[in-house]
Amino acid sequence: MSRPDVIVIGAGVIGLSTAIAAQKRGLQVVVLDREGPAAGASAGNAGAFAFTDILPLASPGILKKAPRWLLDPLGPLSVPPAYALQIAPWMFRFWRACQPSRVAHSIAAQTSLMDLSKAELEPFLAATDTLSMLRKEGNLQVYESEAEFRASLPGWDARRNHGIEFQHLKADEMTAIQPGLASRFILGTFTPGWYSIADPKLYTLALAEHFRGCGGVIEMADISALRAIPAGVEVAASDGKLRQAGKVVLAAGAFSHRIAKTLGERIPLETERGYNTTLPADAFDLRTQITFGGHGFVVSKLSTGIRVGGAVELGGLELPANFRRSEAMLQKASTFLTGFKPEGGVQWMGFRPSLPDSLPAIGQARVTPDVIYAFGHGHLGLTQSVGTARLVADLLTGQRPAIDLAPFSPQRF
Incomplete structure (x- = not known):
C-alpha cells in the first residue's frame, strides 16, 4: 500500500474498532x-459491555473505602510500595476528581458515551x-449487609x-436468577441491560480478521515517536523504520502517553x-455475571470458561506481576459460591489505561489535528470501543462528533 490515509497505533479492541469504522468511511487504514x-487488555478483560x-x-x-482497601496488599485497591512515590501526582488528581461537582460532570459525560x-x-x-458473539445475560451485584446495600443506593x-x-x-x-450464592449475601441488584461478549480475545481477533478481509493491513511495529509534517504525520518505530500517513490515531492503551510525550x-x-x-467451563453453573463489589472482583461466563478477576493495582508498566492477587480472588470465589471449583485455571495480568477522572482521552493532539487520541478507557475499553470508534471516524472525516467531546479533551488536565 502507498501512504495510507490513516495509521492506527494499537490493535486492541479500541484500535481495531476505530480502524474498521474509518475503513467503512472509505479511508485506507494501516x-x-x-x-x-x-x-x-483486550484479551483478558471480563468480557462485559457495561x-x-x-x-x-x-x-x-471510593475515598471512604480506599484507606481500608489500601491496607490489604491483596485487596480491591492497592499501590505497591515501590510505585507509591511515582504515582503520587496521579493520585492527587484522582483525589481532586472525587469532588461531588466533578463526579456529576463525569457521570454526565460517561453516560453520553455509554448511550452512544x-x-x-x-x-x-x-x-x-x-x-452471534453478543450475550444479554445481565449482571448481579451482591451485598453482604444492609449497610453495604444502603451505601450503594446513591449510585x-x-x-x-x-x-x-x-x-x-x-x-x-x-x-432464582443465580443459584449457589452463599447465605452471607443477603441483598442484590440485577441490571438486565448489562451485555457481554462470548470471549473478548476471540472477538478482537474476529475484528482483526474482518478488517484484513476488507483490505486493511496490520503490521508489527513498536512505535517510538510521532512527528507532525506538512499534510500528515510521520511515525517512527524502534527499529528505525519511518512511515507516513495523512492522519494517525493513537490507541495504544497503557503505552499511549509515552508516544504522546514525543509530541510534547x-x-x-x-x-x-x-x-x-x-x-x-464446569467450574461453576454461572447464569449471569456476578459482581462482588465489596471485594472488587467479578465472575464472568465466557464461551471459553469461567473468568474470575478484577481489582485495581496501581503499579505501572514495569513491576513484576503479583499473581497472589489472582489467587486471593479465587479463594474468595470458593467461599462465596457453593460448588465452585477453583482448579485448572490460567492466570493473566494486563494493563488497563486510566486517567484520574475515569474518562478517556478522545480528541486531537495539541500540536496537530492530524493526530487523534483514543485511549484511557480504564475498565471500559470493550464497553466504549464502538462509541469511541464512531467519534474518531467523525473526526477523521471532518464531521461533527456525535456527542460533545469537551469532557474527553486530552488537554483537560
Whole structure:
C-alpha cells in the first residue's frame, strides 16, 4: 500500500474498532501494534459491555473505602510500595476528581458515551459478522449487609436518573436468577441491560480478521515517536523504520502517553493492573455475571470458561506481576459460591489505561489535528470501543462528533 490515509497505533479492541469504522468511511487504514491483535487488555478483560456502569472510579465513595482497601496488599485497591512515590501526582488528581461537582460532570459525560456506544453496538457487530458473539445475560451485584446495600443506593439513584433499568432483590429472588450464592449475601441488584461478549480475545481477533478481509493491513511495529509534517504525520518505530500517513490515531492503551510525550504532551495516564484466572467451563453453573463489589472482583461466563478477576493495582508498566492477587480472588470465589471449583485455571495480568477522572482521552493532539487520541478507557475499553470508534471516524472525516467531546479533551488536565 502507498501512504495510507490513516495509521492506527494499537490493535486492541479500541484500535481495531476505530480502524474498521474509518475503513467503512472509505479511508485506507494501516494498523500498527508492538505485539499484534488482542495481545493486551483486550484479551483478558471480563468480557462485559457495561453500559450501566456510569459511575466513575473517582468518587466520594471510593475515598471512604480506599484507606481500608489500601491496607490489604491483596485487596480491591492497592499501590505497591515501590510505585507509591511515582504515582503520587496521579493520585492527587484522582483525589481532586472525587469532588461531588466533578463526579456529576463525569457521570454526565460517561453516560453520553455509554448511550452512544450502546446505540452503535449491534449495527457494528452485524456489519463485522460478530453479532452471534453478543450475550444479554445481565449482571448481579451482591451485598453482604444492609449497610453495604444502603451505601450503594446513591449510585443506583444516579443510574435511575439516567434511565437505567435495575431491580433490587432479596436473597430468595437472587437465587432464582443465580443459584449457589452463599447465605452471607443477603441483598442484590440485577441490571438486565448489562451485555457481554462470548470471549473478548476471540472477538478482537474476529475484528482483526474482518478488517484484513476488507483490505486493511496490520503490521508489527513498536512505535517510538510521532512527528507532525506538512499534510500528515510521520511515525517512527524502534527499529528505525519511518512511515507516513495523512492522519494517525493513537490507541495504544497503557503505552499511549509515552508516544504522546514525543509530541510534547504530558497526559497523566496510569496503569490499573488487572488480574484474573480463567477456569474450565464446569467450574461453576454461572447464569449471569456476578459482581462482588465489596471485594472488587467479578465472575464472568465466557464461551471459553469461567473468568474470575478484577481489582485495581496501581503499579505501572514495569513491576513484576503479583499473581497472589489472582489467587486471593479465587479463594474468595470458593467461599462465596457453593460448588465452585477453583482448579485448572490460567492466570493473566494486563494493563488497563486510566486517567484520574475515569474518562478517556478522545480528541486531537495539541500540536496537530492530524493526530487523534483514543485511549484511557480504564475498565471500559470493550464497553466504549464502538462509541469511541464512531467519534474518531467523525473526526477523521471532518464531521461533527456525535456527542460533545469537551469532557474527553486530552488537554483537560
